Amino acid sequence: MVGMTTPPSSRSARQQRHQLIVDHVLAQGDATVAELVELTGVSLMTVHRDIAELADRGILRKYHGGVSAQPSMVFESSSDFRLHSHAGEKRALARAALPFVAPGMSVMLDDSTSALALARLLPEVGPLTVVTNYRLITEELRGAEGIRLICVGGEYSRTHDSWIGLPAMDMISGISADLSVLSTSAMTAGMTFHQEQEIVSIKRATRQAGARSVLLMDHSKVGRRALHRLESVDSFDHVLLTGPVDEELVREMRELTDVRVVETE
Incomplete structure (x- = not known):
């Protein structure tokens, strides 16, 4: 039959x-x-x-x-939408971020599709511990040799395809990783933003969980604002951007932290 x-x-x-x-x-x-x-x-x-x-x-x-x-708040938050948006730029950002990862490190990855692009490259590095609240990253790495995978639990968000809420916050806050890698929906020369208050809290905890932090931003997110302030640009140790971006804006960012403009595919 x-x-x-x-x-x-x-x-x-x-x-x-x-x-x-x-x-x-x-x-x-x-x-x-x-x-x-x-x-x-x-x-x-x-x-x-x-x-x-x-x-x-x-x-x-x-x-x-x-x-x-x-774009709207719903679309920008949707994991499915983000997976299909600026995919080539996210792959370029991931390749540029990979040198920050060394064998034996612990790496905290947020629920951004830019972090997912990096996760796909991590098996190349060697033994790592990876912590994430993003279901797609867990699916990507669950069979990877040499990757110790720690999944952050909490309330499942179908929109973000990740675990959020107080249990997730508590778990992330208890982690001390070597490196945090994340993205968000908007940034100006001095501030980063996200459209959802609950996600702001998760991303702040993710950034703070790493001894060093890397922010990955495709060009569509640069020079714009969203409803809630996330963290100041100088909170991040490294900011990787894809072009085209305004040269004056990049100059202002470089007065605050290490900023690198990445060539795309």
Whole structure:
């Protein structure tokens, strides 16, 4: 008897189609249904199903006749949305951050997709202890040889795909790592920001858990603000940015801490 699961080839084709749609909408800002039918080469009904699934996952915003990816608090917080945003820049930031990690170190990683990009490179380094509250990092590293993995527990957030809340705060506050690596949603020359108060508390604890800290920021986050102040730029030992970024803003940051502009793919 044939099972009810989706065949691997069909599932792979759907995932590739979803990636094509997301990349197109992120690049253009929005797209009509007819435009996506032409782009993907599938039926109108299939595109409508794709749009509904991507909207349910919080990656795209659906409206009559099309979809958009205009940033909002919900989209910027969504792990799925962040996974598809500036992926090449995050890989470049991860490669630039890797030299800060040495064999035998303990590394605290937050629930950012930039930290996830770094996690994918960590098995190259050698024996490490990695602490994180991000489910995708635990999935990435759970089978990695030489990685001692410590998972931060707490209240599970489906939006962030991570563990947050008071139990997570208590556990992070009890950890003393060699290095903390994190990202956030916005920064100016002197201050970093995040749109959610509860996440601010988790990220502050994550930064403070490391003897040294590295902040990873793609160019879309630089020179803007969000609702809540996180930490001053000089709280971080190293700040890695992708360009293009305003030269005057970088000069002001460099008066506060070590700032490096990373070349992208």
